[in-house]
Amino acid sequence: MQIIYSDQFSQWYVGTGECLDSIVAKRQQSVLSVNFATSSCSVRSVQARFVELWLYVIQRDITAEMKEKNPWHRPLIIFIAILIALGIIALVATAVVQNKPLQPQKYKYGIVLDAGSSHTAVYIYRWQAEKENNTGMVQQIHECDVKGKGISSYSSSVERAGLSLRECMEEAKEEIPIWRHRETPVYLGATAGMRLLRKENASVSDQVLSSVEGFLQTYPFLYQGARIISGQEEGAYGWITVNYLSDNFHKARATMGALDLGGASTQITFVSQQQVESPENSIYFRLYGKDYHVYTHSFLCYGKDQALKLAMAQQLQTSDLPLRDPCFHPGYSQERTVESVSSSPCVSGSPALSSHANFTHVGAGNGTLCHSAVRRIFNFSHCEWGRCSFNGVFQPPVEGQFGAFSAFYFVMNFLNLTSDTLEESKEKLGQYCSTPWAEIKQSYPHIKEKYLAEYCFSGVYILTLLEDGYSFTSDKWKDIHFIKKIGGSAAGWTLGYMLNLTNMIPAEAPDAPPLPHAGYVTIMVLFSLLLVVLLLLCLKLFCWPACTRSKHII
Numbered sequence: 001m002q003i004i005y006s007d008q009f010s011q012w013y014v015g016t017g018e019c020l021d022s023i024v025a026k027r028q029q030s031v032l033s034v035n036f037a038t039s040s041c042s043v044r045s046v047q048a049r050f051v052e053l054w055l056y057v058i059q060r061d062i063t064a065e066m067k068e069k070n071p072w073h074r075p076l077i078i079f080i081a082i083l084i085a086l087g088i089i090a091l092v093a094t095a096v097v098q099n100k101p102l103q104p105q106k107y108k109y110g111i112v113l114d115a116g117s118s119h120t121a122v123y124i125y126r127w128q129a130e131k132e133n134n135t136g137m138v139q140q141i142h143e144c145d146v147k148g149k150g151i152s153s154y155s156s157s158v159e160r161a162g163l164s165l166r167e168c169m170e171e172a173k174e175e176i177p178i179w180r181h182r183e184t185p186v187y188l189g190a191t192a193g194m195r196l197l198r199k200e201n202a203s204v205s206d207q208v209l210s211s212v213e214g215f216l217q218t219y220p221f222l223y224q225g226a227r228i229i230s231g232q233e234e235g236a237y238g239w240i241t242v243n244y245l246s247d248n249f250h251k252a253r254a255t256m257g258a259l260d261l262g263g264a265s266t267q268i269t270f271v272s273q274q275q276v277e278s279p280e281n282s283i284y285f286r287l288y289g290k291d292y293h294v295y296t297h298s299f300l301c302y303g304k305d306q307a308l309k310l311a312m313a314q315q316l317q318t319s320d321l322p323l324r325d326p327c328f329h330p331g332y333s334q335e336r337t338v339e340s341v342s343s344s345p346c347v348s349g350s351p352a353l354s355s356h357a358n359f360t361h362v363g364a365g366n367g368t369l370c371h372s373a374v375r376r377i378f379n380f381s382h383c384e385w386g387r388c389s390f391n392g393v394f395q396p397p398v399e400g401q402f403g404a405f406s407a408f409y410f411v412m413n414f415l416n417l418t419s420d421t422l423e424e425s426k427e428k429l430g431q432y433c434s435t436p437w438a439e440i441k442q443s444y445p446h447i448k449e450k451y452l453a454e455y456c457f458s459g460v461y462i463l464t465l466l467e468d469g470y471s472f473t474s475d476k477w478k479d480i481h482f483i484k485k486i487g488g489s490a491a492g493w494t495l496g497y498m499l500n501l502t503n504m505i506p507a508e509a510p511d512a513p514p515l516p517h518a519g520y521v522t523i524m525v526l527f528s529l530l531l532v533v534l535l536l537l538c539l540k541l542f543c544w545p546a547c548t549r550s551k552h553i554i
């Protein structure tokens with residue numbers, strides 16, 4: 001069946017159908033009159049035909065009315081169509097840029113060797129080549145612990161100092177893609193063990209450094225030097241590391257103090273609102289457009305191994321032999337040479353020690369007495385400044401949160417004291433120290449005996465250093481967080497050292513950061529919704545009148 005509209009006569013002529021011979025429809029106002037010339041139609045099919053015609057007429061008239069009222073109809077449709085096209089292009093472009101797969105050759109690498117007093121560790125870092133100036137972008141991807149002792153222990157066979165690094169440097173060659181080797185910087189920083197060796201014998205310490213330098217230069221990496229870093233640098237770079245890894249610089253949040261306990265020195269670094277009275281304890285940084293006035297101090301000889309020597313030397317001078325040490329477990333007994341204690345540059349200058357060659361070191365296991373013995377290695381009596389920590393060193397009151405790492409973590413983690421209050425820690429430590437040595441050895445058969453024997457001393461030393469030395473009172477104890485890693489990267493000075501030497505922390509904030517993930521998702525969803533709405537609108541505006549404009553209904 002066919003309906004034909006004639007503009008000329010404002011009439012619809014309907015072709016003949018199965019049962020209809022002809023239909024002529026005419027509309028005046030809201031009245032539609034239809035003449036059906038039928039031959040054999042039922043009443044129902046004539047009615048249906050009538051309704052169909054009525055709807056068609058109404059639709060046609062509304063469309064005509066809209067066109068008359070809105071001359072912008074067509075341009076509007078074109079505009080919306082352009083918007084939709086642009087929207088689709090924007091969506092695709094954003095998705096492509098945001099989700100661009102990172103190719104392996106987009107990564108850069110850096111190697112830092114931490115030549116500590118007790119051992120050397122090799123760290124490999126990786127970052128995205130184009131995002132060098134963003135915070136939190138550099139990640140540790142590998143750590144290798146060099147077998148044997150620290151490089152300062154090779155003073156009598158210096159050539160072995162370099163060779164000791166072989167295994168870990170071979171691992172570095174494996175870890176870093178070959179095509180990046182030539183541009184991968186290698187830094188070696190030596191800390192308190194080498195500071196002490198330099199004090200004792202500067203020429204031997206130079207020879208040790210030359211040995212590691214010569215060895216590192218045999219590798220295809222970009223050798224950037226081997227040097228003894230200062231205690232101030234060690235503290236500052238540790239502070240940079242923990243705050244970089246916590247993203248505190250980027251977000252301009254309050255920074256976190258850094259507490260580093262090594263074998264031969266210990267560092268405390270934090271931002272203080274109070275004036276730093278002593279210039280040697282004050283460092284200034286401008287990072288990402290913000291100024292930081294930081295307090296730092298490194299106590300040489302107050303790492304836990306040298307502190308033990310200081311405590312033993314102190315006891316050897318004041319008590320009879322055998323040495324009954326309250327910081328070692330009851331039943332512990334060890335033959336030692338006086339030289340093993342007195343040879344340290346931290347201890348030398350104690351004439352009373354030379355009267356014996358050997359002595360027996362016996363454990364007495366008493367936390368309270370151990371605390372008194374440890375306190376004696378600190379000098380709390382003189383201070384030229386407004387406030388001191390110990391040994392006449394200026395220190396403002398501790399402020400804010402602190403990350404305590406390296407031996408602070410190893411010891412407190414072993415003793416299971418990382419989340420206890422100061423009082424609980426003292427109580428638990430007292431019990432641990434009085435536990436018989438045989439029982440301790442039995443309970444921890446896989447732990448190195450040297451570490452195991454010293455955990456009581458180390459625990460008491462840490463509590464004494466933090467409470468009596470730095471004045472972390474009971475209420476401030478909860479602000480100390482014993483940490484090993486932050487987001488997979490070790491807390492320590494090495495990362496901060498590399499970031500600084502590769503200029504990866506700019507003084508001013510870099511340009512606007514790329515879209516964060518949440519922002520990207522929100523924008524994509526909003527754009528998609530907008531596109532759907534536009535599309536529906538366009539369909540309504542474009543298709544409906546277009547369809548109804550047709551003069552034919554089949």
Ligand SMILES: Nc1ncnc2c1ncn2[C@@H]1O[C@H](COP(=O)(O)OP(=O)(O)O)[C@@H](O)[C@H]1O
Nearest residue numbers: 116117118119191192262263264265303407410
């Ligand atoms: N698992 C562990 N348990 C206890 N102490 C540890 C453990 N691993 C390392 N240490 C100690 O951590 C300290 C690390 O100091 P190190 O970095 O070598 O010296 P420094 O920083 O003073 O040059 C050493 O005293 C070492 O014995």
Ligand SMILES: [Ca+2]
Nearest residue numbers: 116191262406
């Ligand atoms: Ca260290």
